Amino acid sequence: MPDARRWFALPSPFPMKRGGALRGARLAYETWGTLNAAGDNAVLILTGLSPSAHAASNAEDPSPGWWEDMVGPGKYIDTGRWFVICPNTLGSCKGSTGPADTDPDTGEPYRTDFPELTLDDAARGAHELVRHLGVERLACLVGNSMGGMCALAYLLQNPGGVRAHISISTAPQAQPFAIAIRSLQREAIRLDPNWNEGHYDDAHYPETGMSIARKLGVITYRSAMEWVGRFARIRLDADQREDDPFGVEFQVESYLAAHARRFVRSFDPNSYLYLSRASDWFDVCDYVPRRPGKDNTAAALRQIEVERALVIGVETDILFPLSQQEQIAEGLRAGGAEVDFVVLDSPQGHDAFLVDIPRFGAAIARLLGSL
Amino acid sequence: MPDARRWFALPSPFPMKRGGALRGARLAYETWGTLNAAGDNAVLILTGLSPSAHAASNAEDPSPGWWEDMVGPGKYIDTGRWFVICPNTLGSCKGSTGPADTDPDTGEPYRTDFPELTLDDAARGAHELVRHLGVERLACLVGNSMGGMCALAYLLQNPGGVRAHISISTAPQAQPFAIAIRSLQREAIRLDPNWNEGHYDDAHYPETGMSIARKLGVITYRSAMEWVGRFARIRLDADQREDDPFGVEFQVESYLAAHARRFVRSFDPNSYLYLSRASDWFDVCDYVPRRPGKDNTAAALRQIEVERALVIGVETDILFPLSQQEQIAEGLRAGGAEVDFVVLDSPQGHDAFLVDIPRFGAAIARLLGSL
Numbered sequence: 001m002p003d004a005r006r007w008f009a010l011p012s013p014f015p016m017k018r019g020g021a022l023r024g025a026r027l028a029y030e031t032w033g034t035l036n037a038a039g040d041n042a043v044l045i046l047t048g049l050s051p052s053a054h055a056a057s058n059a060e061d062p063s064p065g066w067w068e069d070m071v072g073p074g075k076y077i078d079t080g081r082w083f084v085i086c087p088n089t090l091g092s093c094k095g096s097t098g099p100a101d102t103d104p105d106t107g108e109p110y111r112t113d114f115p116e117l118t119l120d121d122a123a124r125g126a127h128e129l130v131r132h133l134g135v136e137r138l139a140c141l142v143g144n145s146m147g148g149m150c151a152l153a154y155l156l157q158n159p160g161g162v163r164a165h166i167s168i169s170t171a172p173q174a175q176p177f178a179i180a181i182r183s184l185q186r187e188a189i190r191l192d193p194n195w196n197e198g199h200y201d202d203a204h205y206p207e208t209g210m211s212i213a214r215k216l217g218v219i220t221y222r223s224a225m226e227w228v229g230r231f232a233r234i235r236l237d238a239d240q241r242e243d244d245p246f247g248v249e250f251q252v253e254s255y256l257a258a259h260a261r262r263f264v265r266s267f268d269p270n271s272y273l274y275l276s277r278a279s280d281w282f283d284v285c286d287y288v289p290r291r292p293g294k295d296n297t298a299a300a301l302r303q304i305e306v307e308r309a310l311v312i313g314v315e316t317d318i319l320f321p322l323s324q325q326e327q328i329a330e331g332l333r334a335g336g337a338e339v340d341f342v343v344l345d346s347p348q349g350h351d352a353f354l355v356d357i358p359r360f361g362a363a364i365a366r367l368l369g370s371l
Numbered sequence: 372m373p374d375a376r377r378w379f380a381l382p383s384p385f386p387m388k389r390g391g392a393l394r395g396a397r398l399a400y401e402t403w404g405t406l407n408a409a410g411d412n413a414v415l416i417l418t419g420l421s422p423s424a425h426a427a428s429n430a431e432d433p434s435p436g437w438w439e440d441m442v443g444p445g446k447y448i449d450t451g452r453w454f455v456i457c458p459n460t461l462g463s464c465k466g467s468t469g470p471a472d473t474d475p476d477t478g479e480p481y482r483t484d485f486p487e488l489t490l491d492d493a494a495r496g497a498h499e500l501v502r503h504l505g506v507e508r509l510a511c512l513v514g515n516s517m518g519g520m521c522a523l524a525y526l527l528q529n530p531g532g533v534r535a536h537i538s539i540s541t542a543p544q545a546q547p548f549a550i551a552i553r554s555l556q557r558e559a560i561r562l563d564p565n566w567n568e569g570h571y572d573d574a575h576y577p578e579t580g581m582s583i584a585r586k587l588g589v590i591t592y593r594s595a596m597e598w599v600g601r602f603a604r605i606r607l608d609a610d611q612r613e614d615d616p617f618g619v620e621f622q623v624e625s626y627l628a629a630h631a632r633r634f635v636r637s638f639d640p641n642s643y644l645y646l647s648r649a650s651d652w653f654d655v656c657d658y659v660p661r662r663p664g665k666d667n668t669a670a671a672l673r674q675i676e677v678e679r680a681l682v683i684g685v686e687t688d689i690l691f692p693l694s695q696q697e698q699i700a701e702g703l704r705a706g707g708a709e710v711d712f713v714v715l716d717s718p719q720g721h722d723a724f725l726v727d728i729p730r731f732g733a734a735i736a737r738l739l740g741s742l
Contacts, residue, residue, distance in 0.1 A: 116616050176602040176623035177595035183624045184586050186617050188559065191579045208562045212583065215555050224548035224692060231547040233654065245487050246557050246644055250651065252547035253554045273617055280621065283604065318689065321595060 004030045004061035005053055005088075005095050008129045020115030024104050027129050028095025029053050029087040030061075032071060033079035035134060040163075042135040043077060043368075045086040046126060046147030046154070049275050050267055052094035055086040069357040076361030077142075077368065085133060089150065090125040091117040091275055093268035099198070100268040110270075112198035117274045119146065119282040123153035127161070139371055142166040142364075144353050145320065146275065149173075149282045152328070155304045156287040164308040164371055165332070166364055168353050169317055171324035172297050172331070173283035178319050181220050182276045185213035189269050198270050206269050211260040213272065218259045223316035223349035227252060301331020309337045310367040312360060317350040340367065375401045375432035376424055376459075376466050379500045391486030395475050398500050399466025400424050400458040401432075403442060404450035406505060411534075413506040414448060414739075416457040417497060417518030417525070420646050421638055423465035426457040440728040447732030448513075448739065456504060460521070461496040462488040462646055464639035470569070471639040481641075483569035488645045490517065490653040494524035498532070510742055513537040513735075515724050516691065517646065520544075520653045523699070526675045527658040535679040535742055536703070537735055539724050540688055542695035543668050543702070544654035549690050552591050553647045556584035560640050569641050577640050582631040584643065589630045594687035594720035598623060672702020680708045681738040683731060688721040711738065 005028045013021035030053045035042060045055055045067070056071035056079075057064055071077045071084055088096040091114070099114040106113075130138060141162045143151025148170020155162055171178075192209030194200050231252040235241075241249055248254050284300035309332045313325030322343060329341035342363045346352035353360050376399045384392035401424045406413060416426055416438070427436035427443050427450075442448045442455055459467040462485070470485040477484075501509060512533045514522025519541020526533055542549075563580030565571050602623040606612075612620055619625050655671035680703045684696030693714060700712035713734045717723035724731050 112616075173604060175595060176598035176604070176621065177590070179604075179621050180586075180590050180598070180623050180627060183619075183621075183627070184583060184590065187586070188583055190617060191583070193564070212555060212559055212562070215551075215558070216587070219548070219551050219555065224546060224689065227547035227551070233544060233547070233550075245483075246561060246648055248554075250547065250550050250554075252551050256551060256554070277617055318595065 002061040002063065004058050006030070007095070008132055010090075010097075010125055010128055014125070016115040017118045017120045018116040022097060022115065025090070025097035025125075027087045027090060027097075027125055029085060029129055030055065030058065031086075031133075032056060032058050032084040033082055035083040039135055040137065040139055041081060041083050042130070042133070042138050043082045043084045043140045043142060044126065044130055044138050045071075045084065046123075046141070046143040046150040047086065047089060048145035048147055049272075049279065050263070052092075053086045053088040055084070066354065070361055070364070076357070076365040078365075082139065082368070085130065087126050087129055089147070089275065090122040091271060091278065093271040096125075098268065099270035099274055112270060114270070114274060117278045119150045119278050120153045120157070120286070122278070123150045123157060126150065127154055127158055138162045140164040140166060140368060142168070143170060144168045145170055145350065146279050149279065152284050152301075152304070153282070155306065156284065156300065159303075159305045162306050164367060165304075165306045165310075165337070166367060167309065167311045167325070167328050167332075168360070169312065169314060169320050169325070169350055170328070171320045172301060172327055173285065174280050175321070175324070179280045181216060181319065182280055185216050186273050186276055188212035188216070189273060195269060200269065205265070207264055210264045210267070210269055210272070214260045214263040215256040218256055220319045221349060221351040223318070223347055225316055226347035226349065229347070231255065297327060298331050298334065301328060302335040304332055304335050304337070306332065306335075306337045308367065308370065309339045310342065310363055311339060312342045312344065312353070312363055314344050314346050314349060314352045316345070316347055317352070319350045373432040373434065375429050377401070378466070379503050381461075381468075381496055381499055385496070387486040388489045388491045389487040393468060393486065396461070396468035396496075398458045398461060398468075398496055400456060400500055401426065401429065402457075402504075403427060403429055403455040404453050406454040410506055411508065411510055412452060412454050413501065413504070413509050414453045414455045414511045414513060415497065415501055415509050416442075416455065417494075417512070417514040417521040418457065418460060419516035419518055420643075420650065421634070423463075424457045424459040426455070437725065441732055441735070447728070447736040449736075453510065453739070456501065458497050458500050460518070460646065461493045462642060462649065464642040467496075469639065470641035470645055483641060485641070485645060488649045490521045490649050491524045491528070491657070493649070494521045494528060497521065498525055498529055509533045511535040511537060511739060513539070514541060515539045516541055516721065517650050520650065523655050523672075523675070524653070526677065527655065527671065530674075530676050533677050535738060536675075536677045536681075536708070537738060538680065538682045538696070538699050539731070540683065540685060540691050540696070540721055541699070542691045543672060543698055544656065545651050546692070546695070550651045552587060552690065553651055556587050557644050557647055559583035559587070560644060566640060571640065576636070578635055581635040581638070581640055581643070585631045585634040586627040589627055591690045592720060592722040594689070594718055596687055597718035597720065600718070602626065668698060669702050669705065672699060673706040675703055675706050675708070677703065677706075677708045679738065679741065680710045681713065681734055682710060683713045683715065683724070683734055685715050685717050685720060685723045687716070687718055688723070690721045
């Protein structure tokens with residue numbers, strides 16, 4: 001299989017925020033375009049929970065990436081102008097070091113002995129990669145969903161290190177609804193006997209738990225409104241139905257099943273647990289002194305230094321509600337940035353940035369064009 | 372334990388809409404107040420999926436019911452004036468015949484050999500009970516959530532049989548988001564090895580599946596907005612936490628766990644599966660001739676004959692969205708009823724009718740007072 005990934009060795013040991021350190025850890029990443037002589041045309045993309053570094057096709061790997069229509073020559077993020085970098089998140093299972101990798105101290109896979117992971121660690125790893133690639137200051141930092149939280153961490157860790165920021169369908173910290181959903185996804189995996197405290201293998205794999213987790217993800221990534229138009233109450237044809245009163249009967253059920261099938265064996269369950277919990281833990285307030293009983297979110301966001309920012313939210317997003325993107329926009333503005341806050345009525349909910357490319361792309365291209 | 376339930380023997384055999392029949396089936400029910408000589412003060416309450424017939428305390432059972440502050444002498448549904456009837460839904464496990472009961476043909480519990488259940492069957496059972504109690508015409512039919520769908524079936528089955536209708540947080544048919552959620556709840560139960568195709572017992576009980584199903588229910592019954600105010604990102608005290616990076620840490624997680632603990636062993640898993648699937652299947656359009664490719668919802672609702680109606684919806688309800696209550700209100704109005712459509716901004720989502728009693732009660736008392 002073609003593979004455009006490169007690997008970057010993180011400093012070793014790489015200390016982790018909640019304790020412990022990784023030895024010999026690495027990040028997988030891909031790039032598109034060329035860094036110019038001034039080193040001022042780099043765009044870093046930080047991803048959601050499950051995508052790989054393969055945001056788009058390139059010469060080494062012509063297969064379509066997860067943001068294929070967004071990134072490329074002449075596209076909204078124009079790789080003719082920009083040097084685009086996309087790492088696989090630290091702790092993931094798409095090339096970067098994660099729980100499925102070998103612990104050099106034991107010669108065995110880390111599994112649940114992987115140190116507790118935070119998005120702050122992931123952001124620090126991404127920054128090490130950026131420096132390694134010779135970039136002193138990013139022209140633009142783009143973060144989607146979980147990657148948007150990593151981006152906020154990156155900005156708070158590196159004052160002056162980013163010129164412009166694009167924040168998409170993300171939040172300054174998880175709200176209880178999102179925590180509840182993710183907690184239930186983790187519970188479905190952990191209660192699957194095949195999870196076995198993290199000691200599964202291909203023959204004994206927590207397929208049930210992963211399937212429930214993925215379906216619940218898909219339900220919260222899309223929107224009820226989209227599904228009314230898309231599935232209504234359409235039934236499968238009789239010959240596609242299971243002969244079981246509780247089996248798949250409605251189209252929406254087979255849609256969820258297809259999503260689960262594609263995901264279940266392609267993502268490491270322990271990695272999923274680590275990244276999911278890291279998303280719950282993330283809080284911009286960790287970057288400012290605690291004030292008991294006070295909400296520090298605005299104070300934390302105000303510390304971020306960027307010249308320009310684009311914050312995009314979607315009205316139908318139930319996982320990262322619009323009010324949280326508004327909070328980010330206001331915080332960045334209070335910190336001195338010139339901010340465009342773009343509200344889209346895309347029906348695709350949280351996933352809209354993966355689907356409604358023309359509208360997200362137009363806003364993104366507008367910001368990049370202003371730099 | 373005190374028990375105010377009475378039992379009504381359904382006609383035997385009791386044929387079921389999707390085929391098969393029940394022999395020797397019965398409904399558990401409770402009543403409050405007294406039927407007057409004219410027989411025109413009866414109020415029938417049809418419940419959501421999980422409640423019992425014990426809507427409120429009474430002389431035989433002083434324990435608080437699930438609508439304790441709504442029903443009683445001098446309360447919003449004033450049992451000094453009204454003769455209130457609340458049956459446990461056919462197919463449930465709180466006294467009415469359901470999958471946990473003995474099949475007289477085999478002497479064994481029905482389990483998954485219970486006939487396919489529909490809310491139309493449940494409505495027909497409730498109507499048999501009403502006739503048995505000597506009521507020709509209900510003064511008012513109240514339906515909440517799943518019970519609201521049963522109520523629509525009752526109205527469509529019995530033209531002229533109801534003077535006024537109160538429809539609360541319900542829908543003329545399930546939308547795909549609700550189907551998806553319920554499908555996933557059923558899957559969690561069915562994939563639990565202890566479900567064992569319905570052949571569980573107390574020692575081998577699908578506790579995991581029921582717990583996941585209940586937690587997912589609670590997440591969709593409430594609203595993200597309510598939880599921001601109620602739980603924010605508050606952590607449990609260190610001594611209440613599990614020593615596990617994936618264990619319960621946030622208050623919202625322990626809230627879900629407490630809900631699941633209370634529910635898991637108190638509701639029959641097979642009964643849950645049957646009622647859940649019946650909720651997906653329900654469609655008012657079954658009561659009018661099919662017109663391929665056309666939406667018959669308005670045409671079906673227009674056939675309902677009541678003098679007055681109150682339709683209540685909650686803006687934060689994600690399971691039965693407000694647009695569906697609006698559809699019901701418009702349909703009843705088109706059918707000739709005088710309709711009050713009340714939109715509440717209660718933060719408690721779908722569950723608001725169980726919590727925000729003052730506001731629901733005021734609207735209900737207003738309608739009942741007009742009769």
